[in-house]
Amino acid sequence: xxxxxxxxxxxxxxxxxxxxxxxxxxxxxxxxxxxxxxxxxxxxxxxxxxxxxxxxxxxxxxxxxxxxxxxxxxxxxxxxxxxxxxxxxxxxxxxxxxxxxxxxxxxxxxxxxxxxxxxxxxxxxxxxxxxxxxxxxxxxxxxxxxxxxxxxxxxxxxxxxxxxxxxxxxxxxxxxxxxxxxxxxxxxxxxxxxxxxxxxxxxxxxxxxxxxxxxxxxxxxxxxxxxxxxxxxxxxxxxxxxxxxxxxxxxxxxxxxxxxxxxxxxxxxxxxxxxxxxxxxxxxxxxxxxxxxxxxxxxxxxxxxxxxxxxxxxxxxxxxxxxxxxxxxxxxxx
Amino acid sequence: xxxxxxxxxxxxxxxxxxxxxxxxxxxxxxxxxxxxxxxxxxxxxxxxxxxxxxxxxxxxxxxxxxxxxxxxxxxxxxxxxxxxxxxxxxxxxxxxxxxxxxxxxxxxxxxxxxxxxxxxxxxxxxxxxxxxxxxxxxxxxxxxxxxxxxxxxxxxxxxxxxxxxxxxxxxxxxxxxxxxxxxxxxxxxxxxxxxxxxxxxxxxxxxxxxxxxxxxxxxxxxxxxxxxxxxxxxxxxxxxxxxxxxxxxxxxxxxxxxxxxxxxxxxxxxxxxxxxxxxxxxxxxxxxxxxxxxxxxxxxxxxxxxxxxxxxxxxxxxxxxxxxxxxxxxxxxx
DNA sequence: CTGAAAGCGCTAACAT
DNA sequence: ATGTTAGCGCTTTCAG
Numbered sequence: 001x002x003x004x005x006x007x008x009x010x011x012x013x014x015x016x017x018x019x020x021x022x023x024x025x026x027x028x029x030x031x032x033x034x035x036x037x038x039x040x041x042x043x044x045x046x047x048x049x050x051x052x053x054x055x056x057x058x059x060x061x062x063x064x065x066x067x068x069x070x071x072x073x074x075x076x077x078x079x080x081x082x083x084x085x086x087x088x089x090x091x092x093x094x095x096x097x098x099x100x101x102x103x104x105x106x107x108x109x110x111x112x113x114x115x116x117x118x119x120x121x122x123x124x125x126x127x128x129x130x131x132x133x134x135x136x137x138x139x140x141x142x143x144x145x146x147x148x149x150x151x152x153x154x155x156x157x158x159x160x161x162x163x164x165x166x167x168x169x170x171x172x173x174x175x176x177x178x179x180x181x182x183x184x185x186x187x188x189x190x191x192x193x194x195x196x197x198x199x200x201x202x203x204x205x206x207x208x209x210x211x212x213x214x215x216x217x218x219x220x221x222x223x224x225x226x227x228x229x230x231x232x233x234x235x236x237x238x239x240x241x242x243x244x245x246x247x248x249x250x251x252x253x254x255x256x257x258x259x260x261x262x263x264x265x266x267x268x269x270x271x272x273x274x275x276x277x278x279x280x281x282x283x284x285x286x287x288x289x290x291x292x293x294x295x296x297x298x299x300x301x302x303x304x305x306x307x308x309x310x311x312x313x314x315x316x317x318x319x320x321x322x323x324x325x326x327x328x329x330x331x332x333x334x
Numbered sequence: 335x336x337x338x339x340x341x342x343x344x345x346x347x348x349x350x351x352x353x354x355x356x357x358x359x360x361x362x363x364x365x366x367x368x369x370x371x372x373x374x375x376x377x378x379x380x381x382x383x384x385x386x387x388x389x390x391x392x393x394x395x396x397x398x399x400x401x402x403x404x405x406x407x408x409x410x411x412x413x414x415x416x417x418x419x420x421x422x423x424x425x426x427x428x429x430x431x432x433x434x435x436x437x438x439x440x441x442x443x444x445x446x447x448x449x450x451x452x453x454x455x456x457x458x459x460x461x462x463x464x465x466x467x468x469x470x471x472x473x474x475x476x477x478x479x480x481x482x483x484x485x486x487x488x489x490x491x492x493x494x495x496x497x498x499x500x501x502x503x504x505x506x507x508x509x510x511x512x513x514x515x516x517x518x519x520x521x522x523x524x525x526x527x528x529x530x531x532x533x534x535x536x537x538x539x540x541x542x543x544x545x546x547x548x549x550x551x552x553x554x555x556x557x558x559x560x561x562x563x564x565x566x567x568x569x570x571x572x573x574x575x576x577x578x579x580x581x582x583x584x585x586x587x588x589x590x591x592x593x594x595x596x597x598x599x600x601x602x603x604x605x606x607x608x609x610x611x612x613x614x615x616x617x618x619x620x621x622x623x624x625x626x627x628x629x630x631x632x633x634x635x636x637x638x639x640x641x642x643x644x645x646x647x648x649x650x651x652x653x654x655x656x657x658x659x660x661x662x663x664x665x666x667x668x
Numbered sequence: 669c670t671g672a673a674a675g676c677g678c679t680a681a682c683a684t
Numbered sequence: 685a686t687g688t689t690a691g692c693g694c695t696t697t698c699a700g
Binding site (some may be wrong): 141 | 335336337338339381382383384386388391393405406407408411412414415417419422427428429430431433434445446449450451452453454455462470471472473475488523607612615616
Binding site (some may be wrong): 055 | 696
């Protein structure tokens with residue numbers, strides 16, 4: 001663990017000024033071929049690399065795209081992989097920052113991260129957040145899965161078509177012959193969760209099945225709440241034969257509770273989720289769910305952002321959701 | 335997309351000097367309570383956040399841990415998740431940097447990233463690399479899965495016990511009754527791959543089964559090479575009844591080739607992998623493999639790094655590998 | 669063709 | 685208690 005090698009060290013070793021070294025490194029002209037060669041040699045020998053921090057303070061561009069997340073959980077990292085691979089071969093590096101790890105203050109990490117990195121370290125940002133929607137940032141910004149799908153305002157956004165996905169999975173349950181289909185809700189403060197409920201309701205209406213309010217319970221994406229909701233559903237005098245949970249984790253918890261109570265899945269109860277997290281395919285039985293094309297969404301965010309860096313206006317993109325039928329859903333008993 | 339708000343803007347709006355604002359923000363003393371209150375108010379109103387870049391140039395500590403990867407692929411991001419969750423509740427934020435995305439020069443990205451971020455932006459680094467082992471860096475460093483397991487030299491390291499894992503999976507195949515067990519090798523320039531081959535050989539020896547050189551072919555972790563290796567194995571006069579591939583992706587390719595040639599897996603050919611990537615559990619049939627405890631390894635790297643930041647010496651940690659028996663392995667035919 | 673000097677946003681001495 | 689100054693590592697005018 002030695003001291004960092006700075007441009008000064010190079011200048012000294014080469015017997016020239018730091019300005020000359022800088023020019024040599026960055027290919028600016030006004031440097032004699034001999035000097036250029038000489039400096040390059042010293043740089044190689046010393047293994048010098050300019051500090052991203054110092055460079056970014058002085059220069060306008062850093063050629064680094066920032067991916068801002070609350071923390072590195074499966075959803076965020078899958079998006080990150082999409083962003084990363086879409087950026088392959090461009091001049092940009094990727095820097096991902098988890099801004100609410102330390103604080104624990106999950107409130108407003110978006111603005112905080114954006115302020116701390118924007119304007120200097122990164123040329124543009126991709127913000128992974130289901131809630132807040134910062135209205136102005138100091139760099140071009142694309143939000144993924146933001147709450148505000150409200151028309152043309154705010155920054156560019158990329159999100160999945162939640163309602164369509166929920167519609168498709170509910171329709172799948174109906175086509176299997178289910179009539180008493182419950183919905184284990186997500187966080188009702190999230191636009192995405194509300195859209196999923198909407199898709200569920202629409203599918204039932206479309207099939208002429210009245211929505212039984214008792215069959216719609218809160219899950220809140222939180223274990224305790226989901227557990228309670230699952231029990232509530234099964235405690236019903238006329239329990240559902242199928243449940244559409246607002247996300248996979250809720251679906252898995254629903255299955256756990258059903259089994260605990262002696263129900264076989266999918267024979268006695270069908271359960272479907274949403275998201276297609278890695279656990280969904282690894283679960284036994286494998287989970288029927290709706291896939292968010294996360295890698296594609298990340299790539300799309302990159303496309304939008306690069307366009308914006310070239311001066312293009314922001315857009316709002318909705319990506320199609322895909323129904324994935326696996327083994328946690330089947331025809332209702334008898 | 336507006337201009338960044340700087341400490342100057344705050345100072346001006348508050349009618350005080352920049353230094354005073356800095357003190358107020360960082361809780362240094364020597365600021366009148368009234369002034370403090372006033373400045374804080376302006377900061378809140380303007381939504382000011384100090385620039386990470388500028389702060390890090392001046393200060394010694396940034397309270398940010400860097401995770402340096404070549405690119406964000408599944409292996410790296412699982413490690414990243416482990417690091418991130420281990421850092422929850424500490425004062426540190428996580429910054430992950432993919433340093434070889436732009437260049438395409440996968441050579442020496444480790445040193446480059448380390449030089450560019452170290453010393454200023456990050457207080458310590460966790461380097462995810464299977465190959466190079468930078469000998470000195472400007473910040474405390476922990477390498478995950480490095481080639482050099484060579485004793486006490488170089489930086490701290492965390493790696494999985496590759497030989498033990500390979501031994502276990504080979505022994506599993508033997509216990510199923512297999513005698514002609516092939517090995518589809520990984521990149522022979524990687525220490526980890528060589529260790530896996532060693533574990534394979536040792537298990538055979540231990541069981542008194544001579545190693546048939548024809549049953550050890552190169553896969554190289556690259557599709558083309560793996561495909562060729564798979565065919566070579568099945569072209570043998572006496573083909574193997576089981577194959578241990580050096581990683582899951584190779585195993586999956588092995589299965590694809592076997593099927594293409596009309597072989598049923600696992601009935602006519604057992605195949606096992608290594609790594610337990612997400613695809614392994616999702617594959618049909620689910621893959622028997624060896625799990626690297628990636629999340630735990632990330633957490634362990636954090637533990638080492640935090641200790642080093644407190645002045646502890648570096649260590650070398652080997653984590654246990656876990657045999658995961660699934661459905662791609664079975665007793666040999668008849 | 670080269671170097672001196674200014675300045676990016678911020679913090680830490682050091683005055684006042 | 686507050687402000688002035690210097691400087692972190694680098695790039696960029698601007699003189700020489």
